[in-house]
Amino acid sequence: MILDAHTHLFPVEVQRNRRSFCSRDESFDRLYGNEKARLASLEDLLQTMDREGVDRSVVCGFPWSDPGLRRQGNDYLLQCAQKHPRRIIPFVTVSLRSPRQAERELERCLSRGAKGVGELAFYRGGIKDRDVLHLASWVRSLAGVRVPLLLHVNEPVGHDYPGKSMKTLQPIYHFLRQAPDVTVILAHWGGGFFFYELMPEVAQVTRNVLYDTAASPFLYHPQIYSTAVRIVGPDRILWGSDFPLLPPSRYFRELAVAGLSSRVRAKIQGGNAQRMLGLQRKTGLVSEFGVKYNRIS
Numbered sequence: 001m002i003l004d005a006h007t008h009l010f011p012v013e014v015q016r017n018r019r020s021f022c023s024r025d026e027s028f029d030r031l032y033g034n035e036k037a038r039l040a041s042l043e044d045l046l047q048t049m050d051r052e053g054v055d056r057s058v059v060c061g062f063p064w065s066d067p068g069l070r071r072q073g074n075d076y077l078l079q080c081a082q083k084h085p086r087r088i089i090p091f092v093t094v095s096l097r098s099p100r101q102a103e104r105e106l107e108r109c110l111s112r113g114a115k116g117v118g119e120l121a122f123y124r125g126g127i128k129d130r131d132v133l134h135l136a137s138w139v140r141s142l143a144g145v146r147v148p149l150l151l152h153v154n155e156p157v158g159h160d161y162p163g164k165s166m167k168t169l170q171p172i173y174h175f176l177r178q179a180p181d182v183t184v185i186l187a188h189w190g191g192g193f194f195f196y197e198l199m200p201e202v203a204q205v206t207r208n209v210l211y212d213t214a215a216s217p218f219l220y221h222p223q224i225y226s227t228a229v230r231i232v233g234p235d236r237i238l239w240g241s242d243f244p245l246l247p248p249s250r251y252f253r254e255l256a257v258a259g260l261s262s263r264v265r266a267k268i269q270g271g272n273a274q275r276m277l278g279l280q281r282k283t284g285l286v287s288e289f290g291v292k293y294n295r296i297s
Contacts, residue, residue: 001056001270001274001279002056002270003054003269003279004057004240004243004248005238005239006058006213006238006241006243007057007059007060007240007242007243008040008062008242008243008244009040009044009045009059009076010062010073010076011041011072012041015039018035018039024066025069026123026124030123030162031123031162031163034162039244042080044244045057045059045243048244048248049087049248052247052248052249053248054248055087055270056089056270058089058115058150058240058273059077059090060093060118060119060150061074061090061093061119062093062119063093063096063119064093067105070093070094071105074090074093074105077092078109078113081113089116090109090113090115091114091116091117091150092117093117093118096120098134099138103138110145116147116149116150117142117149118148118149118152118185119151119152120135120149120150121163122152122165123163123165124165126166126167126168127172128171132175132178136178139179139182140178140181140182142179142183148183148276150185150187151172151184151185152187153186153188154191155189156168158219161218169193172190172191172193173193173196173202176205176206176209180205180207180208181208182208183276184210185211186209187214188213188242189211189216189220189224190209194211194231195231197231197232209236210237210238210272210276211236211238212237212239213225213238213239213240213251214240214242214245215245216251217246217250222255223258224258225237225259225260225268226258226259226260229260234260234263234267234268234272235267235275236272237268238268238272239251239255239268255268
């Protein structure tokens, strides 16, 4: 199975009225205010999956600041999954400021078929100490229900681009220390966070952390794959395209020249995500890094 662990969809209303939604949400305006920034529908994603041989895709919610928009966005992704349950895996977003609201919305969405949380992001000024406290205060509950959390992270150096807001990775370390039993996916290679797993104290808090490859061709040379495998092993890397930012074929070409074995490529392109989401068996299973996940199929 080829499984894309990181894609984005928006309702047709958002696509048709981009400017209106930009005026309602500062973060959305930062990422999608430029008309060249693509907004994709369910049909766009399915056509790309068919063309490029992708079996299933995780579709991520957008962290709208308005609770009503966030709920509508979550409902759209849940409806997409209901229409195509064998192809679409919905992740939803919750409030980053109110733990109580986050718990209520997550419970509602899980009851309707959500399989994860994300992509949560701090696009306005990066993640601060109070954000870490708010996030950690409710995310521990995910350890009990075995629901993964996808967190937007960017590298603190290099060129600027829309959505690049973190100036340091220290808050990510503080957060992981407070939620060691939660399955956390750090998007975009964790902004390079995996490099620091060479430090023993960092490696101690990352046993349940995975890294996705979203936007990798824009950020790193293909050898990032072999480097990451040497540091964290082949079992904690998830292929994610960040569709519609880039097509799957762009990643497949880089994987082909990265010097990885076919076995390792198979894990990255879907095997690891299947294990994380419990798609390999009809009962709960234990992953290679020691965390049990529940069935979702």
